[in-house]
Amino acid sequence: MVVNGAAIEFKKVRKTYGNFVALESFSMNVAAGEFMTLLGPSGSGKTTALNSLAGFTDITSGDILIDGVSIARVPTEKRNIGMVFQNYSLFPHRNVLGNVAFPLEMRGVGRAEIRKRSLKALEIVRLGGLAERMPHELSGGQKQRVAFARAIVFEPRVLLMDEPLGALDLKLREAMQLEIKQYQQQIGCTVIYVTHDQGEALTLSDRLAVMDKGLIRQLGTPQDLYDRPNSRFVAEFIGLNNIIKISGSKHDGAIVDGLGVIRFPSEIQPSQGYLSVRPEHIRRTPTGGHPAIVRQAVFLGDAVRYVVETRNGAELTLAEPRSGENSSLDPGSEIAISFEENRLIHLPE
Amino acid sequence: MRAVLAVYFTVLVLFLILPLIFLVPISLTESQFLEFPPQTLSLRWYSAFFDDPTWINAALLSFRVGIGATFISLTVGTLAAIALVRAEFFGKTALTAIFIAPLILPTVILALALYIVFLRFRLVDNVLALTAAHSVVAIPYVVMLVSGSLRRFDITLERAARVLGASPIKAFMLVTLPYLVPSMFAASILAFFASFDELIITLFVSGGAQTLPVRIWNDLGLKIDPTVPAVAVMLTLLSVSGMGIGELIRRRNERRYNTITSAEV
Numbered sequence: 170m171v172v173n174g175a176a177i178e179f180k181k182v183r184k185t186y187g188n189f190v191a192l193e194s195f196s197m198n199v200a201a202g203e204f205m206t207l208l209g210p211s212g213s214g215k216t217t218a219l220n221s222l223a224g225f226t227d228i229t230s231g232d233i234l235i236d237g238v239s240i241a242r243v244p245t246e247k248r249n250i251g252m253v254f255q256n257y258s259l260f261p262h263r264n265v266l267g268n269v270a271f272p273l274e275m276r277g278v279g280r281a282e283i284r285k286r287s288l289k290a291l292e293i294v295r296l297g298g299l300a301e302r303m304p305h306e307l308s309g310g311q312k313q314r315v316a317f318a319r320a321i322v323f324e325p326r327v328l329l330m331d332e333p334l335g336a337l338d339l340k341l342r343e344a345m346q347l348e349i350k351q352y353q354q355q356i357g358c359t360v361i362y363v364t365h366d367q368g369e370a371l372t373l374s375d376r377l378a379v380m381d382k383g384l385i386r387q388l389g390t391p392q393d394l395y396d397r398p399n400s401r402f403v404a405e406f407i408g409l410n411n412i413i414k415i416s417g418s419k420h421d422g423a424i425v426d427g428l429g430v431i432r433f434p435s436e437i438q439p440s441q442g443y444l445s446v447r448p449e450h451i452r453r454t455p456t457g458g459h460p461a462i463v464r465q466a467v468f469l470g471d472a473v474r475y476v477v478e479t480r481n482g483a484e485l486t487l488a489e490p491r492s493g494e495n496s497s498l499d500p501g502s503e504i505a506i507s508f509e510e511n512r513l514i515h516l517p518e
Numbered sequence: 519m520r521a522v523l524a525v526y527f528t529v530l531v532l533f534l535i536l537p538l539i540f541l542v543p544i545s546l547t548e549s550q551f552l553e554f555p556p557q558t559l560s561l562r563w564y565s566a567f568f569d570d571p572t573w574i575n576a577a578l579l580s581f582r583v584g585i586g587a588t589f590i591s592l593t594v595g596t597l598a599a600i601a602l603v604r605a606e607f608f609g610k611t612a613l614t615a616i617f618i619a620p621l622i623l624p625t626v627i628l629a630l631a632l633y634i635v636f637l638r639f640r641l642v643d644n645v646l647a648l649t650a651a652h653s654v655v656a657i658p659y660v661v662m663l664v665s666g667s668l669r670r671f672d673i674t675l676e677r678a679a680r681v682l683g684a685s686p687i688k689a690f691m692l693v694t695l696p697y698l699v700p701s702m703f704a705a706s707i708l709a710f711f712a713s714f715d716e717l718i719i720t721l722f723v724s725g726g727a728q729t730l731p732v733r734i735w736n737d738l739g740l741k742i743d744p745t746v747p748a749v750a751v752m753l754t755l756l757s758v759s760g761m762g763i764g765e766l767i768r769r770r771n772e773r774r775y776n777t778i779t780s781a782e783v
C-alpha cells in the first residue's frame with residue numbers, strides 16, 4: 170500500500186464567525202508526502218483550518234487547492250481525504266471490519282475486494298485478530314488504530330488528523346506517535362496533523378506551523394522553530410526557554426534586564442525586544458560570567474535543572490547534563506553563569 | 519430522616535400500584551360480581567373476553583388505530599425532530615411548542631376542536647380520521663424523544679461518514695439513523711399506548727365506533743362484570759412488557775455510544 174501524497178495549498182484562507190475571526194490570511198504549502206503539523210493553543214484555529222480542507226466549514230474567503238485544483242466546489246465526500254478524529258468517531262453499531270470497510274463501501278468496491286483490503290489495513294495497524302469486535306469492546310489505543318485503518322483503507326493521498334492522540338494517556342501516546350510516523354512513511358500520503366502538544370509536533374513533523382489567534386506565527390522545520398523562534402510566542406510555546414526583556418543597546422551589545430550588556434552573534438545589536446536562550450545553552454563558569462544564586466534544583470534523571478537568580482534580579486533556568494564533571498548544587502549556592510554566545514536569539518516581539 | 523423517606527416512598531408506591539394490585543385477584547374471581555377477596559379462583563372472565571366478539575372487535579380496532587397512529591406519528595414526528603434540531607429557520611421555537619402542545623393542552627379542548635373539524639369535513643366515524651386524531655396525541659412523544667436523542671448525537675460521527683465518502687443522505691441513513699432507532703422504538707411504544715388507551719378524543723370523534731377504552735367505558739354504565747378487570751390486567755401486562763423491551767434497547771444503545779467518549783478519557 171503505497172500512494173503518492175497530494176500537494177496542498179492554502180491561499181489566504183479567512184474564516185469568520187460573525188465578528189470573530191477564527192482564521193486570518195492562512196497561507197501554507199504542503200508538499201506531496203510531507204508531514205505537516207498545526208501546533209497551537211486551544212482556540213487558535215487549528216481545527217478550523219483542517220475542517221475547511223475537509224469541507225466541514227465553508228471558508229469566508231481565500232482558496233484551498235489539492236494538487237493545484239481548487240476544492241471550493243467539491244463536496245466533502247468527493248475530496249478523497251482520510252481523516253482521524255480526536256474521539257475516534259468509530260461507528261458504534263458497526264464492528265471493526267464494518268468500520269474499516271465503510272469508505273470502500275461508499276466507493277462501490279466489490280464485496281471480496283472490500284474484505285481483502287479492509288483486513289490488509291487492519292494488519293497494517295496490527296489489529297488483524299479483532300475484526301469482529303464492536304468498538305465499545307476496544308481499548309483507547311485499539312480504537313485509535315481502527316480509526317487510522319479506516320482513514321487509510323481507501324488509499325487517500327491526504328490524511329488529516331485532529332488531535333488523534335489527545336484522549337490517550339502519556340505512555341500510549343508516545344508509542345502511538347512512533348507508529349503514526351512509521352505508517353505515514355510506509356504509505357507515503359501527505360499528512361496534516363493537529364496538536365497542542367509541542368513535543369508531539371517536534372517528534373512527528375517534517376515541518377510545523379505554530380498558530381495563535383487564527384494566524385500562523387511561524388512555519389518551519391522542528392529545528393528551525395526550536396533554534397530560531399521568530400517571536401516570544403513561538404519561543405515560549407516550543408520547549409523550555411529563558412526570555413528576558415531588552416531595554417536598550419550600547420555600541421558593543423544589547424542591554425538586557427538583570428544581565429547588563431549582552432553581545433548577540435549578529436552584526437547589529439538589538440535595542441528592544443527580548444533575549445531568548447535555551448536552558449541547555451547556559452553554563453556554569455568558574456571565572457567571569459554573571460554571578461547568580463541557585464534558587465531551585467530539579468532532578469530530571471539524565472539532567473539537573475536549576476533555577477538561578479542573577480545579582481540584578483534576572484531569573485534564569487539552566488539545564489546541566491549529569492554526565493558532566495560538575496557536582497550538583499543545593500539551593501542557595503553562589504555560582505557564575507555564562508551563555509553560549511552563538512545560541513543567543515533576539516526576539517523582536 | 520431515612521425512616522421518614524422510606525415511609526414516604528412506601529406510601530407513594532402503594533398509592534400508585536395498589537389499585538392495579540387489587541385488579542389482579544378481582545379479575546380472577548369465579549363470581550358474577552366484583553368481589554374482593556375472591557371466594558374461588560378461575561380464568562372465567564379472561565375467556566369471557568375472548569368469547570365476546572364485541573370485546574375482540576374493540577381490541578382489534580384499538581390495535582389497528584394504535585398501529586396506524588404509531589406509524590403516522592413516528593414518520594411525522596421524526597421528520598419534525600430532524601428539522602427542529604438540524605435546520606435553522608424563523609419560528610423554530612414556536613414550531614417546537616406547537617408540536618409539544620397536545621401533551622399540555624387539556625385533552626377535552628383538543629377533543630372538542632378535533633370534533634368541530636371532523637364535523638365540518640364529515641370525518642366522524644371514519645377509522646382513518648380517528649387514527650390521524652390519535653397521531654396528534656402521539657406526535658409529541660416522538661418529537662421529544664427523537665429530538666432529545668438527536669441533540670445528544672455527536673455530529674463528528676456524521677462528519678466522519680461524510681469525509682470517508684458518504685453523501686449527506688447516506689451519512690444520515692447509515693450513521694445517524696441507527697443511533698436514533700432505539701429512541702424511535704421507545705417513542706413508538708409510547709405513541710402506541712398514547713393511542714391505545716386514548717378515551718376522550720375517541721368518544722368525541724369516533725361516532726360510536728368502539729375502541730377498547732370506549733368499550734370499557736360503555737360497560738361501566740351498564741353492568742360491571744369482572745371482564746373489565748381482566749381486560750385491565752391484560753392491558754397492564756402488555757404495557758409493562760412493551761416499556762420493558764423499549765428500556766432494554768435504550769440501555770444497550772447507551773452502552774455502545776457512551777463508551778466512545780468516556781472509556782479512556
Ligand SMILES: Nc1ncnc2c1ncn2[C@@H]1O[C@H](COP(=O)(O)OP(=O)(O)O)[C@@H](O)[C@H]1O
Pocket residue numbers: 186189191209210211212213214215216217218
Ligand atoms: N461554529 C462556530 N461558531 C462560532 N465560533 C466558532 C465556531 N467554531 C469554532 N469557533 C471558534 O473559532 C476559534 C477557533 O476554533 P478551533 O479551530 O476549533 O480551534 P483549535 O482547534 O485550535 O482549538 C475558537 O475560538 C472557537 O470558539
Ligand SMILES: [Mg+2]
Pocket residue numbers: 215216217
Ligand atoms: Mg481543535
